[in-house]
Ligand SMILES: Nc1ncnc2c1ncn2[C@@H]1O[C@H](COP(=O)(O)OP(=O)(O)O)[C@@H](O)[C@H]1O
């Protein structure tokens with residue numbers, strides 16, 4: 001793959017030349033460091049996510065996966081390092097500037113995080129009402145219906161109900177429908193299949209793959225599910241104690257000499273290899 005690089009003008013605010021736009025990279029993390037209290041949670045992470053690819057982040061709990069993802073979308077500011085999206089270091093943006101950048105992202109948080117006081121229909125319609133003001137009435141309803149259909153949700157039955165009135169798996173799918181409503185370039189998923197049954201997990205995997213193949217969406221997925229990681233990933237990074245200790249695909253993960261990586265895959269290996 002060749003890297004096309006387009007130089008951009010200098011930023012007025014810092015006077016430094018901004019990073020060049022890399023047309024084949026959707027998001028690049030450069031030497032990202034973050035400490036909370038006395039604990040360094042990110043110890044200098046580097047990763048580039050090619051456009052239209054799926055990056056899966058694996059690792060034990062409390063290892064810094066969610067913190068890394070929150071930096072990728074600008075929800076947290078690093079102590080040092082950068083996150084480059086379309087030639088912009090988003091760690092340096094003001095809150096207002098970040099708002100524009102955020103429309104490039106869709107995010108599904110660990111616990112789904114729907115608005116409890118809105119119906120499921122309203123939840124999916126919400127980003128469209130905020131950002132696609134030209135969509136109204138029947139056109140809005142048609143788009144919401146389409147999104148429900150993509151995730152095999154019955155809009156007539158589930159749309160009028162509230163998140164608390166549907167199953168966990170359905171809530172997850174409503175959250176996914178809402179996350180992709182604005183057709184973002186990059187969708188971030190924090191453990192999208194935690195707590196889901198195997199069939200629904202499979203549907204979520206299919207959905208992430210479809211977003212890639214049909215819409216060219218770049219996806220970054222935190223997962224605990226090894227089978228699903230092997231199925232969907234173009235690259236896997238394994239995070240241990242704030243560092244990427246293994247990267248690659250199935251072969252690299254299973255061949256890793258890192259004791260924690262070996263332990264993580266041991267049970268899966270016993271059952272599958
Ligand atoms: N906002 C925060 N303030 C202080 N500590 C935090 C914050 N967010 C995460 N942490 C700590 O950072 C570590 C990594 O957390 P996290 O990235 O959520 O782990 P995981 O890999 O399970 O997603 C944990 O020890 C967590 O307690």
Ligand SMILES: [Mg+2]
Pocket residue numbers: 065066067110190
């Ligand atoms: Mg987490």
